[in-house]
Amino acid sequence: MTAPAAFHVRLEVFEGPFDLLLQLIGKHQLDVTEVALSQVTDDFIAHIRAAGNEWDLGQATEFLVVAATLLDLKAARLLPGSEVEDEEDLALLEARDLLFARLLQYRAYKQAAAHLEQRLATQARRYPRSASLEPRFAGLLPEVLLGLGPQEFAALAARVLAPRAEPSVAVDHVHGGTVSVREQTALLQARLRRSGGGSFRALTADCAGTLEVVARFLGLLELYREGLVSFEQAQALGELHVRWTGPTGDEPGPDVGAEWDSATPAEEDA
Amino acid sequence: MTEVPPLPAVLEALLLVTDEPVSAVLLAQIAETTSEQVTEALHALAQEYDARQRGFELREVAGGWRLYTRAELAPYVERYVLDGQQARLTQAALETLAVVAYRQPVTRSRISAVRGVNVDGVVRTLLARGLIVEAGNDPEHGATRYRTTALMLERLGLRSLDELPSLAPFLPDLDDLEDADSP
């Protein structure tokens, strides 16, 4: 799969994977209810790449979940004879429907938010009458009651005085070392070639951190796409077994996973 | 006072001295009449102000009535009350507010599930702005739930939550989403 060399994505302001996905769908002038999600997968992955290591881990996981689903759907489209035949296909259809449903739901709230924004803007232009009493009535005011004790008063003050964050992009980026999907994939290839297979748990047992686990997971998806591995999972969330289905000789395997590593201006071929 | 003054005048006087939305019920108590009559008179006043293009308008917000300057005149009012502008909410805050408004009471994790991102920071912002408040715990998981406030209605210029447009036409069948909602 080629990531066009000229693909320069200027990161626009988007909030979360669904927001990004909606923007991309809109850019392709596709209707969200009909869109073949695989068409926007490349763009989506490109955005993730373009962000480099500017990711907040909490955010990144959601993006990766969506990305993985998209890749899966795309892979299914590219594989020959992708009619619904077995449970794997059914699971894929379910994943697609769920993604669609969540996307539609998000879009509904986004539309609602636009409505709220417009209402807020209009209402903010109306200034309320807020006047102190005319002097002749001021003397009549009953004794004032605060209705709260010192602790509640302090809590209120803290709330009001709490510093407002500057409008900015998230600053607590992941500063961990960059993990290369390509390297992790090469490592997996070598290992699987030797052993013939293993559980995902075992394949990631030596990972230094979550990022490496994620990278190996993405690597496995890439290998799956290349037809080099197959997956078996007895039940949802159960142990994931990986089986090597590629050549077993000594010749070097294909370079897989390069398109994840934006740092290296790697091969533009596939 | 020998003669009973006209109800609209009484209401106008009361609206002039209040500094928050006043309910028709309270106005009726003071004016010694029924809240139906008061409500009717308030609607008539609001219409009259609009028809005559007065500089102010009478609006029902957050369960009460209050006088506001007409929106078109904002440039003049802002020239006079310089620091009156309210900070704008970000897209993230708006979307989060929308989810709370339509799904309340709702937990943070449910909002996260809808938006696909962590919403802790935005929820704190909305709390600090007084637009949402905590509303007890989820009976199942014990997580804190949130709801919108009267201030939120006031800022939106809404009488009640019923005035929010229906989401139904846009929403996929919610039953299908049960899994998606509990991360």
Added chain:
Amino acid sequence: MTEVPPLPAVLEALLLVTDEPVSAVLLAQIAETTSEQVTEALHALAQEYDARQRGFELREVAGGWRLYTRAELAPYVERYVLDGQQARLTQAALETLAVVAYRQPVTRSRISAVRGVNVDGVVRTLLARGLIVEAGNDPEHGATRYRTTALMLERLGLRSLDELPSLAPFLPDLDDLEDADSP
């Protein structure tokens, strides 16, 4: 705004947001016209309010113009003021009081900056309720500063300002706020 709104409407909007007499000269500046025209329009408005027996009247006092409740309606206004509702402060007033309590002596513009809204009306309310008083001028800008009173302490059940609880335990973890999408 493409069309220039009628002068009376502009004046009404400006009069609505102030509770201190405003001079015709200042109004003319804001409305971008002459003070003669403004004075003429104000007299016309005052007459119209009287003729139509509105609940408010427009009067020129101490060199400025201000909206007042109509004198005949005083009994209703009094009843409203005496009603229990007026004993408590609005949320806006409480929040402003909290800022003064913890930042005193403090100017209005600083309170505005903290609260993000114009606080002139609320400050006057707090002054009228005897909860704050003027406390000299800011040495830099000369703006009036405010501090809380003994009555305020008494209402909180405190003997002195030293007894005000520390804010530290209530302040959110600043790290948590960093990615808050705010104003």
